[in-house]
Amino acid sequence: MWLKTYLIITGIGAFVGLTMPWLVIIGSFLIIPGIILASMPTAFMYGVAFALFRLLLGAFLSGVSLNVMSGAATLALFWTIPQPGLTWARGMLASLKEPDIQASAPIALKGDILLARPFEGRCDALCAALLKTPGVTSVRVQTPRGHSNTYRIVPDSTPGKRSTVIGHGLLEEWRYDASDPLAP
Structure with missing residues (x-):
């Protein structure tokens, strides 16, 4: 029951935050409401992934172990998604840190x-x-x-x-x- 309530609240909050961005801006003036509204789409996405893993693992596990494994799978999923981009960015950064190459003789322009x-x-x-x-x-x-x-x-x-x-x-x-x- 708690998962349905969580998904309903974060789903409505994500809908409000995405369809009425001016409300997020106004909420930012009050700090806490702005932070809550801005984080709702992410919280909803994590909740949906958690619910899907819980549904898939429900046939094999139950109780606390089901929730722990679903949470771990959700965190692993959202850690894995940005890894290809991070690997590419680290490679680009490493190429920028390479030392300058000195020619052994002056380069003739032709x-x-x-x-x-x-x-x-x-x-x-x-x-x-x-x-x-x-x-x-x-x-x-x-x-x-x-x-x-x-x-x-x-x-x-x-x-x-x-x-x-x-x-x-x-x-x-x-x-x-x-x-x-x-x-x-």
């Missing part, structure tokens, strides 16, 4: 370079310096929104109709220019 930027922008001083580095053919600047522009220094050629210098004598991927203002 080919196409990707700059992932936390802000919107065009080719800045770092991009220009990378383009002037021997062996670098182009620099792609990528923004957090997923947009990217590829910059390269174009050799001397006849300017076309679409040629527009964007700064530092650099051109966007779809544009070209015959001159390089940064040339020595």
Whole structure:
């Protein structure tokens, strides 16, 4: 009988707390009613799991041992559910704690370079310096929104109709220019 009463009270409390969240906020001003209303959905979930385990184990056990085993099974269930996520989070945390890796020799930059930027922008001083580095053919600047522009220094050629210098004598991927203002 006590389990039915518990499930009815926590079920009604969970329903009220979930359907009227403003009531939980108002109850939070009075502290105790807010804590009670906020904890009702969790208490109801634990009660339902306990009742299901009690129903399943009722054929094998009775009395106090039935309640103890049902409680232990409920706690084990709610301990087991978050374990995969916790394992993943611990792995991510461990990877963040790994020491920095030092190269045995300076790393030579060659080919196409990707700059992932936390802000919107065009080719800045770092991009220009990378383009002037021997062996670098182009620099792609990528923004957090997923947009990217590829910059390269174009050799001397006849300017076309679409040629527009964007700064530092650099051109966007779809544009070209015959001159390089940064040339020595």
